[in-house]
Each structure stands twice: as C-alpha cells, then as structure tokens.
Amino acid sequence: MPLTLTLNGQNRTFEGLVPDSNLAELVDALGVKGDRVALELNGEIVSRARWAEASLANGDKVEMVHFVGGGSGA
Template sequence: MSLTLQLNGNSRHFPELPADATLDLLVKELALQHDRVAVELNGEIIARVAWEQAALKDGDRLEVVHFVGGGCLSKV
C-alpha cells in the first residue's frame, strides 16, 4: 500500500510508506532533521513527542516547516 498526502499544498505520492505509516516515518522518509521541523497535520500542530503515534491516512493535509540556521551578524 502507499499514501498520497497533501504536503505543503501539493499532492505527493509516497509508494514506500506502509498503510500504517506515522508522522515519524514520514519525517524520516523526507530526510529531515527531527529537531528542526514543525509539522501541522490536518490543521493541528503535532508535538514531536507524539509523532510516533500520529497515524497518517491517505489524503491527509500536512504543512511541514524546516528551520534553517545561518546568517551573519557582523556589520558591513
């Protein structure tokens, strides 16, 4: 089985995810660092500690924000 999810407004097919996939598995599949990601599932922000229990269903809507560090504070 596979899942088709709405990811950041775009339909995306995940043939490698099992029918009982969780949010934790999706974040791993996307190769994102767990400590730099925030996820909203069907309009609700899901705490990182709940990702392993957050089951995904075909057609779920997700917004994934990946935080990136960097920049320079020196004066030009």
C-alpha cells in the same frame, strides 16, 4: 498500497509508506532532520514527542516548516 498525502499543498505519493504509517516515518522517508522541522497534521500542530503516535491516512494534509539557522554574524 502506497500512502498519498498533501504535503505543503502538493499531492505526493510515498511508495515506502502505507496508511497507518506515522509522522516520524514520514520525516525519515523525506530525509529531513527531525529537530529542524515543525509539523501540522490536518490543521493541528503535532509536537515532536507525538510524531510516532500520529497515524497517517490517505488524503491527510501535512504542513512542514523547516527552521534555518544563520544570521549576520554581527
């Protein structure tokens, strides 16, 4: 059974993940660099060190913020 989450306010189904997958696996499935995102699970910020421990269930709400580098160079 695939995992269905609300990711950044949008309902998404992840065919490659199942309930009890974890946040680290979600980041991998999304193909994003783990060192450039922050995650919140059901209203609580989860530190990167705990992503592998944070199990996911159908209906969970995940907020992901991407950090973008750059600047004016001045």
